[in-house]
Amino acid sequence: MREKRSVKTESKAGLFSFKGIDISIIFVCIFLSIFCLIFVYSALAFESSDTKAFLNIINIKSSDRTLLKTAVYIMIGILWMLILACFNMKFVEERFPLIFRLVRNPIPYYALSCGMFLFIEIMKKVGGDAGGETEKAALVGGGFLLKANGAYRWIHIPGLNINFQPSEVAKFLLIIAFSIIIYNAGMSLQHKRGMLLYMAVAGIPAFLVLECSSDLSSAIVVFGILYFMMIVAAPNIKNTVLITAILILLGVLAFSSLIVMNHGKEEADIHPYQAKRLLAWIYPDEYPASSDQTNQAMYAIGSGGYFGEGIGNSMQKIKKLPEAQNDMIFALICEEMGLIGGVSVILLYLVLLYRMYAIAMTVDNLMDRMIVVGVISHVALQVIINICVVTRLFPNTGIPLPLISSGGSSIIFMYFELGLVLNIGRSIKRK
Numbered sequence: 076m077r078e079k080r081s082v083k084t085e086s087k088a089g090l091f092s093f094k095g096i097d098i099s100i101i102f103v104c105i106f107l108s109i110f111c112l113i114f115v116y117s118a119l120a121f122e123s124s125d126t127k128a129f130l131n132i133i134n135i136k137s138s139d140r141t142l143l144k145t146a147v148y149i150m151i152g153i154l155w156m157l158i159l160a161c162f163n164m165k166f167v168e169e170r171f172p173l174i175f176r177l178v179r180n181p182i183p184y185y186a187l188s189c190g191m192f193l194f195i196e197i198m199k200k201v202g203g204d205a206g207g208e209t210e211k212a213a214l215v216g217g218g219f220l221l222k223a224n225g226a227y228r229w230i231h232i233p234g235l236n237i238n239f240q241p242s243e244v245a246k247f248l249l250i251i252a253f254s255i256i257i258y259n260a261g262m263s264l265q266h267k268r269g270m271l272l273y274m275a276v277a278g279i280p281a282f283l284v285l286e287c288s289s290d291l292s293s294a295i296v297v298f299g300i301l302y303f304m305m306i307v308a309a310p311n312i313k314n315t316v317l318i319t320a321i322l323i324l325l326g327v328l329a330f331s332s333l334i335v336m337n338h339g340k341e342e343a344d345i346h347p348y349q350a351k352r353l354l355a356w357i358y359p360d361e362y363p364a365s366s367d368q369t370n371q372a373m374y375a376i377g378s379g380g381y382f383g384e385g386i387g388n389s390m391q392k393i394k395k396l397p398e399a400q401n402d403m404i405f406a407l408i409c410e411e412m413g414l415i416g417g418v419s420v421i422l423l424y425l426v427l428l429y430r431m432y433a434i435a436m437t438v439d440n441l442m443d444r445m446i447v448v449g450v451i452s453h454v455a456l457q458v459i460i461n462i463c464v465v466t467r468l469f470p471n472t473g474i475p476l477p478l479i480s481s482g483g484s485s486i487i488f489m490y491f492e493l494g495l496v497l498n499i500g501r502s503i504k505r506k
Contacts, residue, residue: 091161095501097434103427104156104493107478108149108486110420114407115481116142117387118400141400141481148483152490159494160501181259184252185280191241192283195220195227199287226289226348228473240484242284242293246300247488249280250449251495253301257308258442264309270318277301291349292472296456303452304445356470365471371396372406372465376417383413400481402473405465420479424458434500443499450492453477 119141135143168175177183198216214231215222221229221238229238256276263269281298284290302322306315333350334357342362345351355365375391378384389410392399399407409417428451435447454477461476463469475485 090163090166091158092163092501093161095503096160096497097430097500100427100430100493100497100500101156103423103430104153104478104490106423107420107427108153110408111149111404111479111481111486112142112146113386114404114411114479115145115400117389117411118392118404118407120387121393144483145481145486148486152487155487156490156494156497159491160497162498164498179255181252181255184248184255188245188248188252188280189283191230191245192280192287195230195241196287199227226473228288228290228293240293240482242288242290242297243484243488245280245284246297246453247491249297249301250304250446250453250492253277253304254442254445254449257304257445260308264305265311267314270305270309270311270314273305274302274318277305289347290473292460292474296453296460296474299456300449300452303456304449307448308441308445352471356467368397368403369464369467369471372403373467375403375406375410376466379410379413379416381414383409383411383416386411402461402475402480403465404480405462405476408479421458421462424454424477428455431496434496434503437503438499443502447496447499450496453492454489 119139164175164178167178195216198219201217213222214220216227218233219231220227221231223229228240228242230241231238256273257264260269260273264273277298281294281301284297285294309315330353333353337345337350338354338358342351342364345354345362351362351365355362356369359366359370371391375389375396378391384390389396389399389407391410392407396403396406405417405420408420412419431447431451431454435444435451438444438447457474457477460469460472460474461480464472464474475482477489478486
């Protein structure tokens with residue numbers, strides 16, 4: 076009776092309710108965003124750049140324009156995180172049951188995730204594909220795609236002049252879709268046949284990410300998120316070990332074939348570019364151009380020492396460390412704030428993961444728990460991959476550091492995911 080009264084009280088609270096929000100998660104996000112603004116500014120402050128219009132109002136340097144855009148992304152992300160956190164689904168369930176059923180249907184999320192990459196493939200065929208083979212980006216596909224270094228990671232909206240990464244949108248949508256799928260699957264995931272069927276369904280969007288956008292790193296992250304969700308939902312040790320061993324074997328065979336087919340070629344002749352990065356990781360001296368970014372990142376970390384060179388005093392960022400504000404921002408933090416700064420960032424992520432883990436262990440609803448597990452997997456995978464790339468433990472990829480690396484799609488949709496976690500945490504009945 077007590078639980079029924081609490082649910083009824085919650086539904087009468089209106090469409091939004093601020094009660095029970097985990098403030099610690101919000102504070103950690105704000106601290107990480109402060110790191111983002113400080114080191115994006117530090118990375119771009121020494122760049123000589125031309126003047127461009129910002130919002131068609133004022134003319135400022137393009138480096139300052141990037142900083143302002145990042146600040147806007149953070150504010151939009153935090154705003155939507157708070158809106159999602161306070162949103163009362165019980166109110167929608169009681170007042171608008173048709174909308175609630177649509178929200179609980181996995182098909183729209185799954186279809187939209189796959190549809191974005193099918194759109195990329197169609198525009199490559201229809202709109203033409205020229206340029207963008209080097210690091211410099213180029214608009215292709217009739218102006219609807221932005222291609223860089225052989226990868227189609229951005230969809231361009233011509234009229235609004237907006238680019239977004241469909242892989243970041245897909246991660247958010249797929250976490251919701253597969254949480255509902257797992258909830259509806261029941262005990263079928265306890266059996267090998269159910270696990271294989273789940274993996275086949277999970278493999279389709281991951282394959283589309285790789286095939287249509289040539290983005291291997293995002294494909295691995297997408298599949299990794301959905302795979303960890305399955306493991307948590309169906310903790311069958313025997314089946315999990317067997318399937319994981321098969322996946323590792325297939326991965327080793329795939330990467331080994333890339334190495335065998337391309338090792339010994341001239342650096343400019345290696346294709347695809349994933350093979351170039353893999354070879355540069357194993358044979359850095361033989362492929363100096365492809366290994367330069369990680370080499371410079373290691374120099375930056377080494378020169379930082381224990382206490383760093385001081386904020387703004389990095390030397391590697393001055394035309395030496397490519398993408399210092401994006402994928403390599405952790406190296407910049409270590410150079411300017413030293414080991415202390417690097418460890419501080421890692422500790423902030425550990426606190427964030429721990430608070431989300433506490434929510435996952437406390438919530439009773441399986442679908443809600445799977446959403447939190449999906450977000451935990453997303454954050455953990457990207458932090459581990461990014462830091463391992465910067466420290467040369469993994470081959471170079473294009474995975475951003477969550478909430479710190481510059482990039483609108485990554486920042487906004489990560490905040491979306493955290494807003495769902497806060498909403499789920501708010502619904503927990505605390506004694």
